[in-house]
Amino acid sequence: MIQDPSSEDIAVPSITSWEDIFGRSAYASDVDGTKTELLDVIAPYRGLQPAKPCGLTNCHTPHNNGYLIVTADNRETNIGADCGKKHFPEFAAQTRKIERILKEQNLRAIVQGAQSRADATRAVIASLRTEERGAEWVTRCLLGLRQAVVNVDPQLWHVLKRRANTGDTVVNEVRERSKKEVREMVAANLGRAEELRFESKPTGRLSGLEVLSNRLDLNANLVKGAEASLQAVVAIDARRSGGKALQTAAKSVGEIDSSLALVREAIASGRLFFTDANLALVAFIAADEAKRKKLSGLTVATLSTKRT
Numbered sequence: 499m500i501q502d503p504s505s506e507d508i509a510v511p512s513i514t515s516w517e518d519i520f521g522r523s524a525y526a527s528d529v530d531g532t533k534t535e536l537l538d539v540i541a542p543y544r545g546l547q548p549a550k551p552c553g554l555t556n557c558h559t560p561h562n563n564g565y566l567i568v569t570a571d572n573r574e575t576n577i578g579a580d581c582g583k584k585h586f587p588e589f590a591a592q593t594r595k596i597e598r599i600l601k602e603q604n605l606r607a608i609v610q611g612a613q614s615r616a617d618a619t620r621a622v623i624a625s626l627r628t629e630e631r632g633a634e635w636v637t638r639c640l641l642g643l644r645q646a647v648v649n650v651d652p653q654l655w656h657v658l659k660r661r662a663n664t665g666d667t668v669v670n671e672v673r674e675r676s677k678k679e680v681r682e683m684v685a686a687n688l689g690r691a692e693e694l695r696f697e698s699k700p701t702g703r704l705s706g707l708e709v710l711s712n713r714l715d716l717n718a719n720l721v722k723g724a725e726a727s728l729q730a731v732v733a734i735d736a737r738r739s740g741g742k743a744l745q746t747a748a749k750s751v752g753e754i755d756s757s758l759a760l761v762r763e764a765i766a767s768g769r770l771f772f773t774d775a776n777l778a779l780v781a782f783i784a785a786d787e788a789k790r791k792k793l794s795g796l797t798v799a800t801l802s803t804k805r806t
């Protein structure tokens with residue numbers, strides 16, 4: 499036995515054009531609200547163009563927004579919200595009920611849509627994970643880099659993370675000026691000696707550095723997050739569920755998409771960041787010459803090697 503999902507046993511029709519209203523067999527364009535009562539609100543309509551006259555005899559004001567209703571004498575017509583409230587005492591409660599059902603219907607459609615795409619979504623996740631230079635590759639590179647950097651200069655890892663989180667991608671070469679140079683610059687009124695002691699000039703830019711940011715960090719399990727959300731969506735019986743369960747599942751649908759968008763962004767950033775040229779720049783940021791030297795041998799090939 500199949501039970502209807504919503505407690506009210508009503509499906510709210512979707513109204514997207516005036517034809518959806520005027521084409522109904524019970525439609526009447528002129529209903530005297532003083533001679534009949536409201537039986538039910540059938541569905542809302544929103545933003546229909548152009549505005550068409552209200553179906554109530556004493557109104558006939560053109561509305562773009564309103565409700566399709568059915569009266570006690572089984573005639574259907576379109577009325578605005580203000581007319582409804584004025585003429586029918588039950589109107590406000592009825593519209594609330596119909597809006598609630600409609601909202602639930604929309605949530606159900608979102609969840610069922612995601613359920614019907616579940617296999618395709620699983621395939622997308624698997625491919626993002628395992629494709630060449632995909633999520634697994636980026637994660638291996640990240641872990642490899644962290645290990646290599648922390649072994650040599652733990653502080654450098656924090657520096658890189660901070661730079662990634664603030665978008666500070668320019669790597670400067672800092673050189674100490676000779677005393678003679680400084681004297682000449684002071685003589686030329688270019689500043690005071692203590693300000694002129696070091697020269698700093700950009701040597702490169704860390705492209706794709708955002709892959710190390712907290713927002714994109716693949717170690718934060720973005721891929722697993724997408725899988726978990728998908729699992730939560732698939733697990734629910736959308737036909738029989740309502741209320742909170744349906745809301746939670748619809749929220750999970752949104753989370754699948756947002757997690758996968760972040761995974762794609764992380765992969766794109768990772769592909770930009772993990773190049774030997776960038777790794778040489780990373781070594782350059784290290785605190786001193788000895789550390790720079792130790793880090794100078796970093797290559798993508800070593801970082802991305804599969805560890806068993």
Ligand SMILES: [Zn+2]
Pocket residue numbers: 552553554557558559577578581
């Ligand atoms: Zn009206």
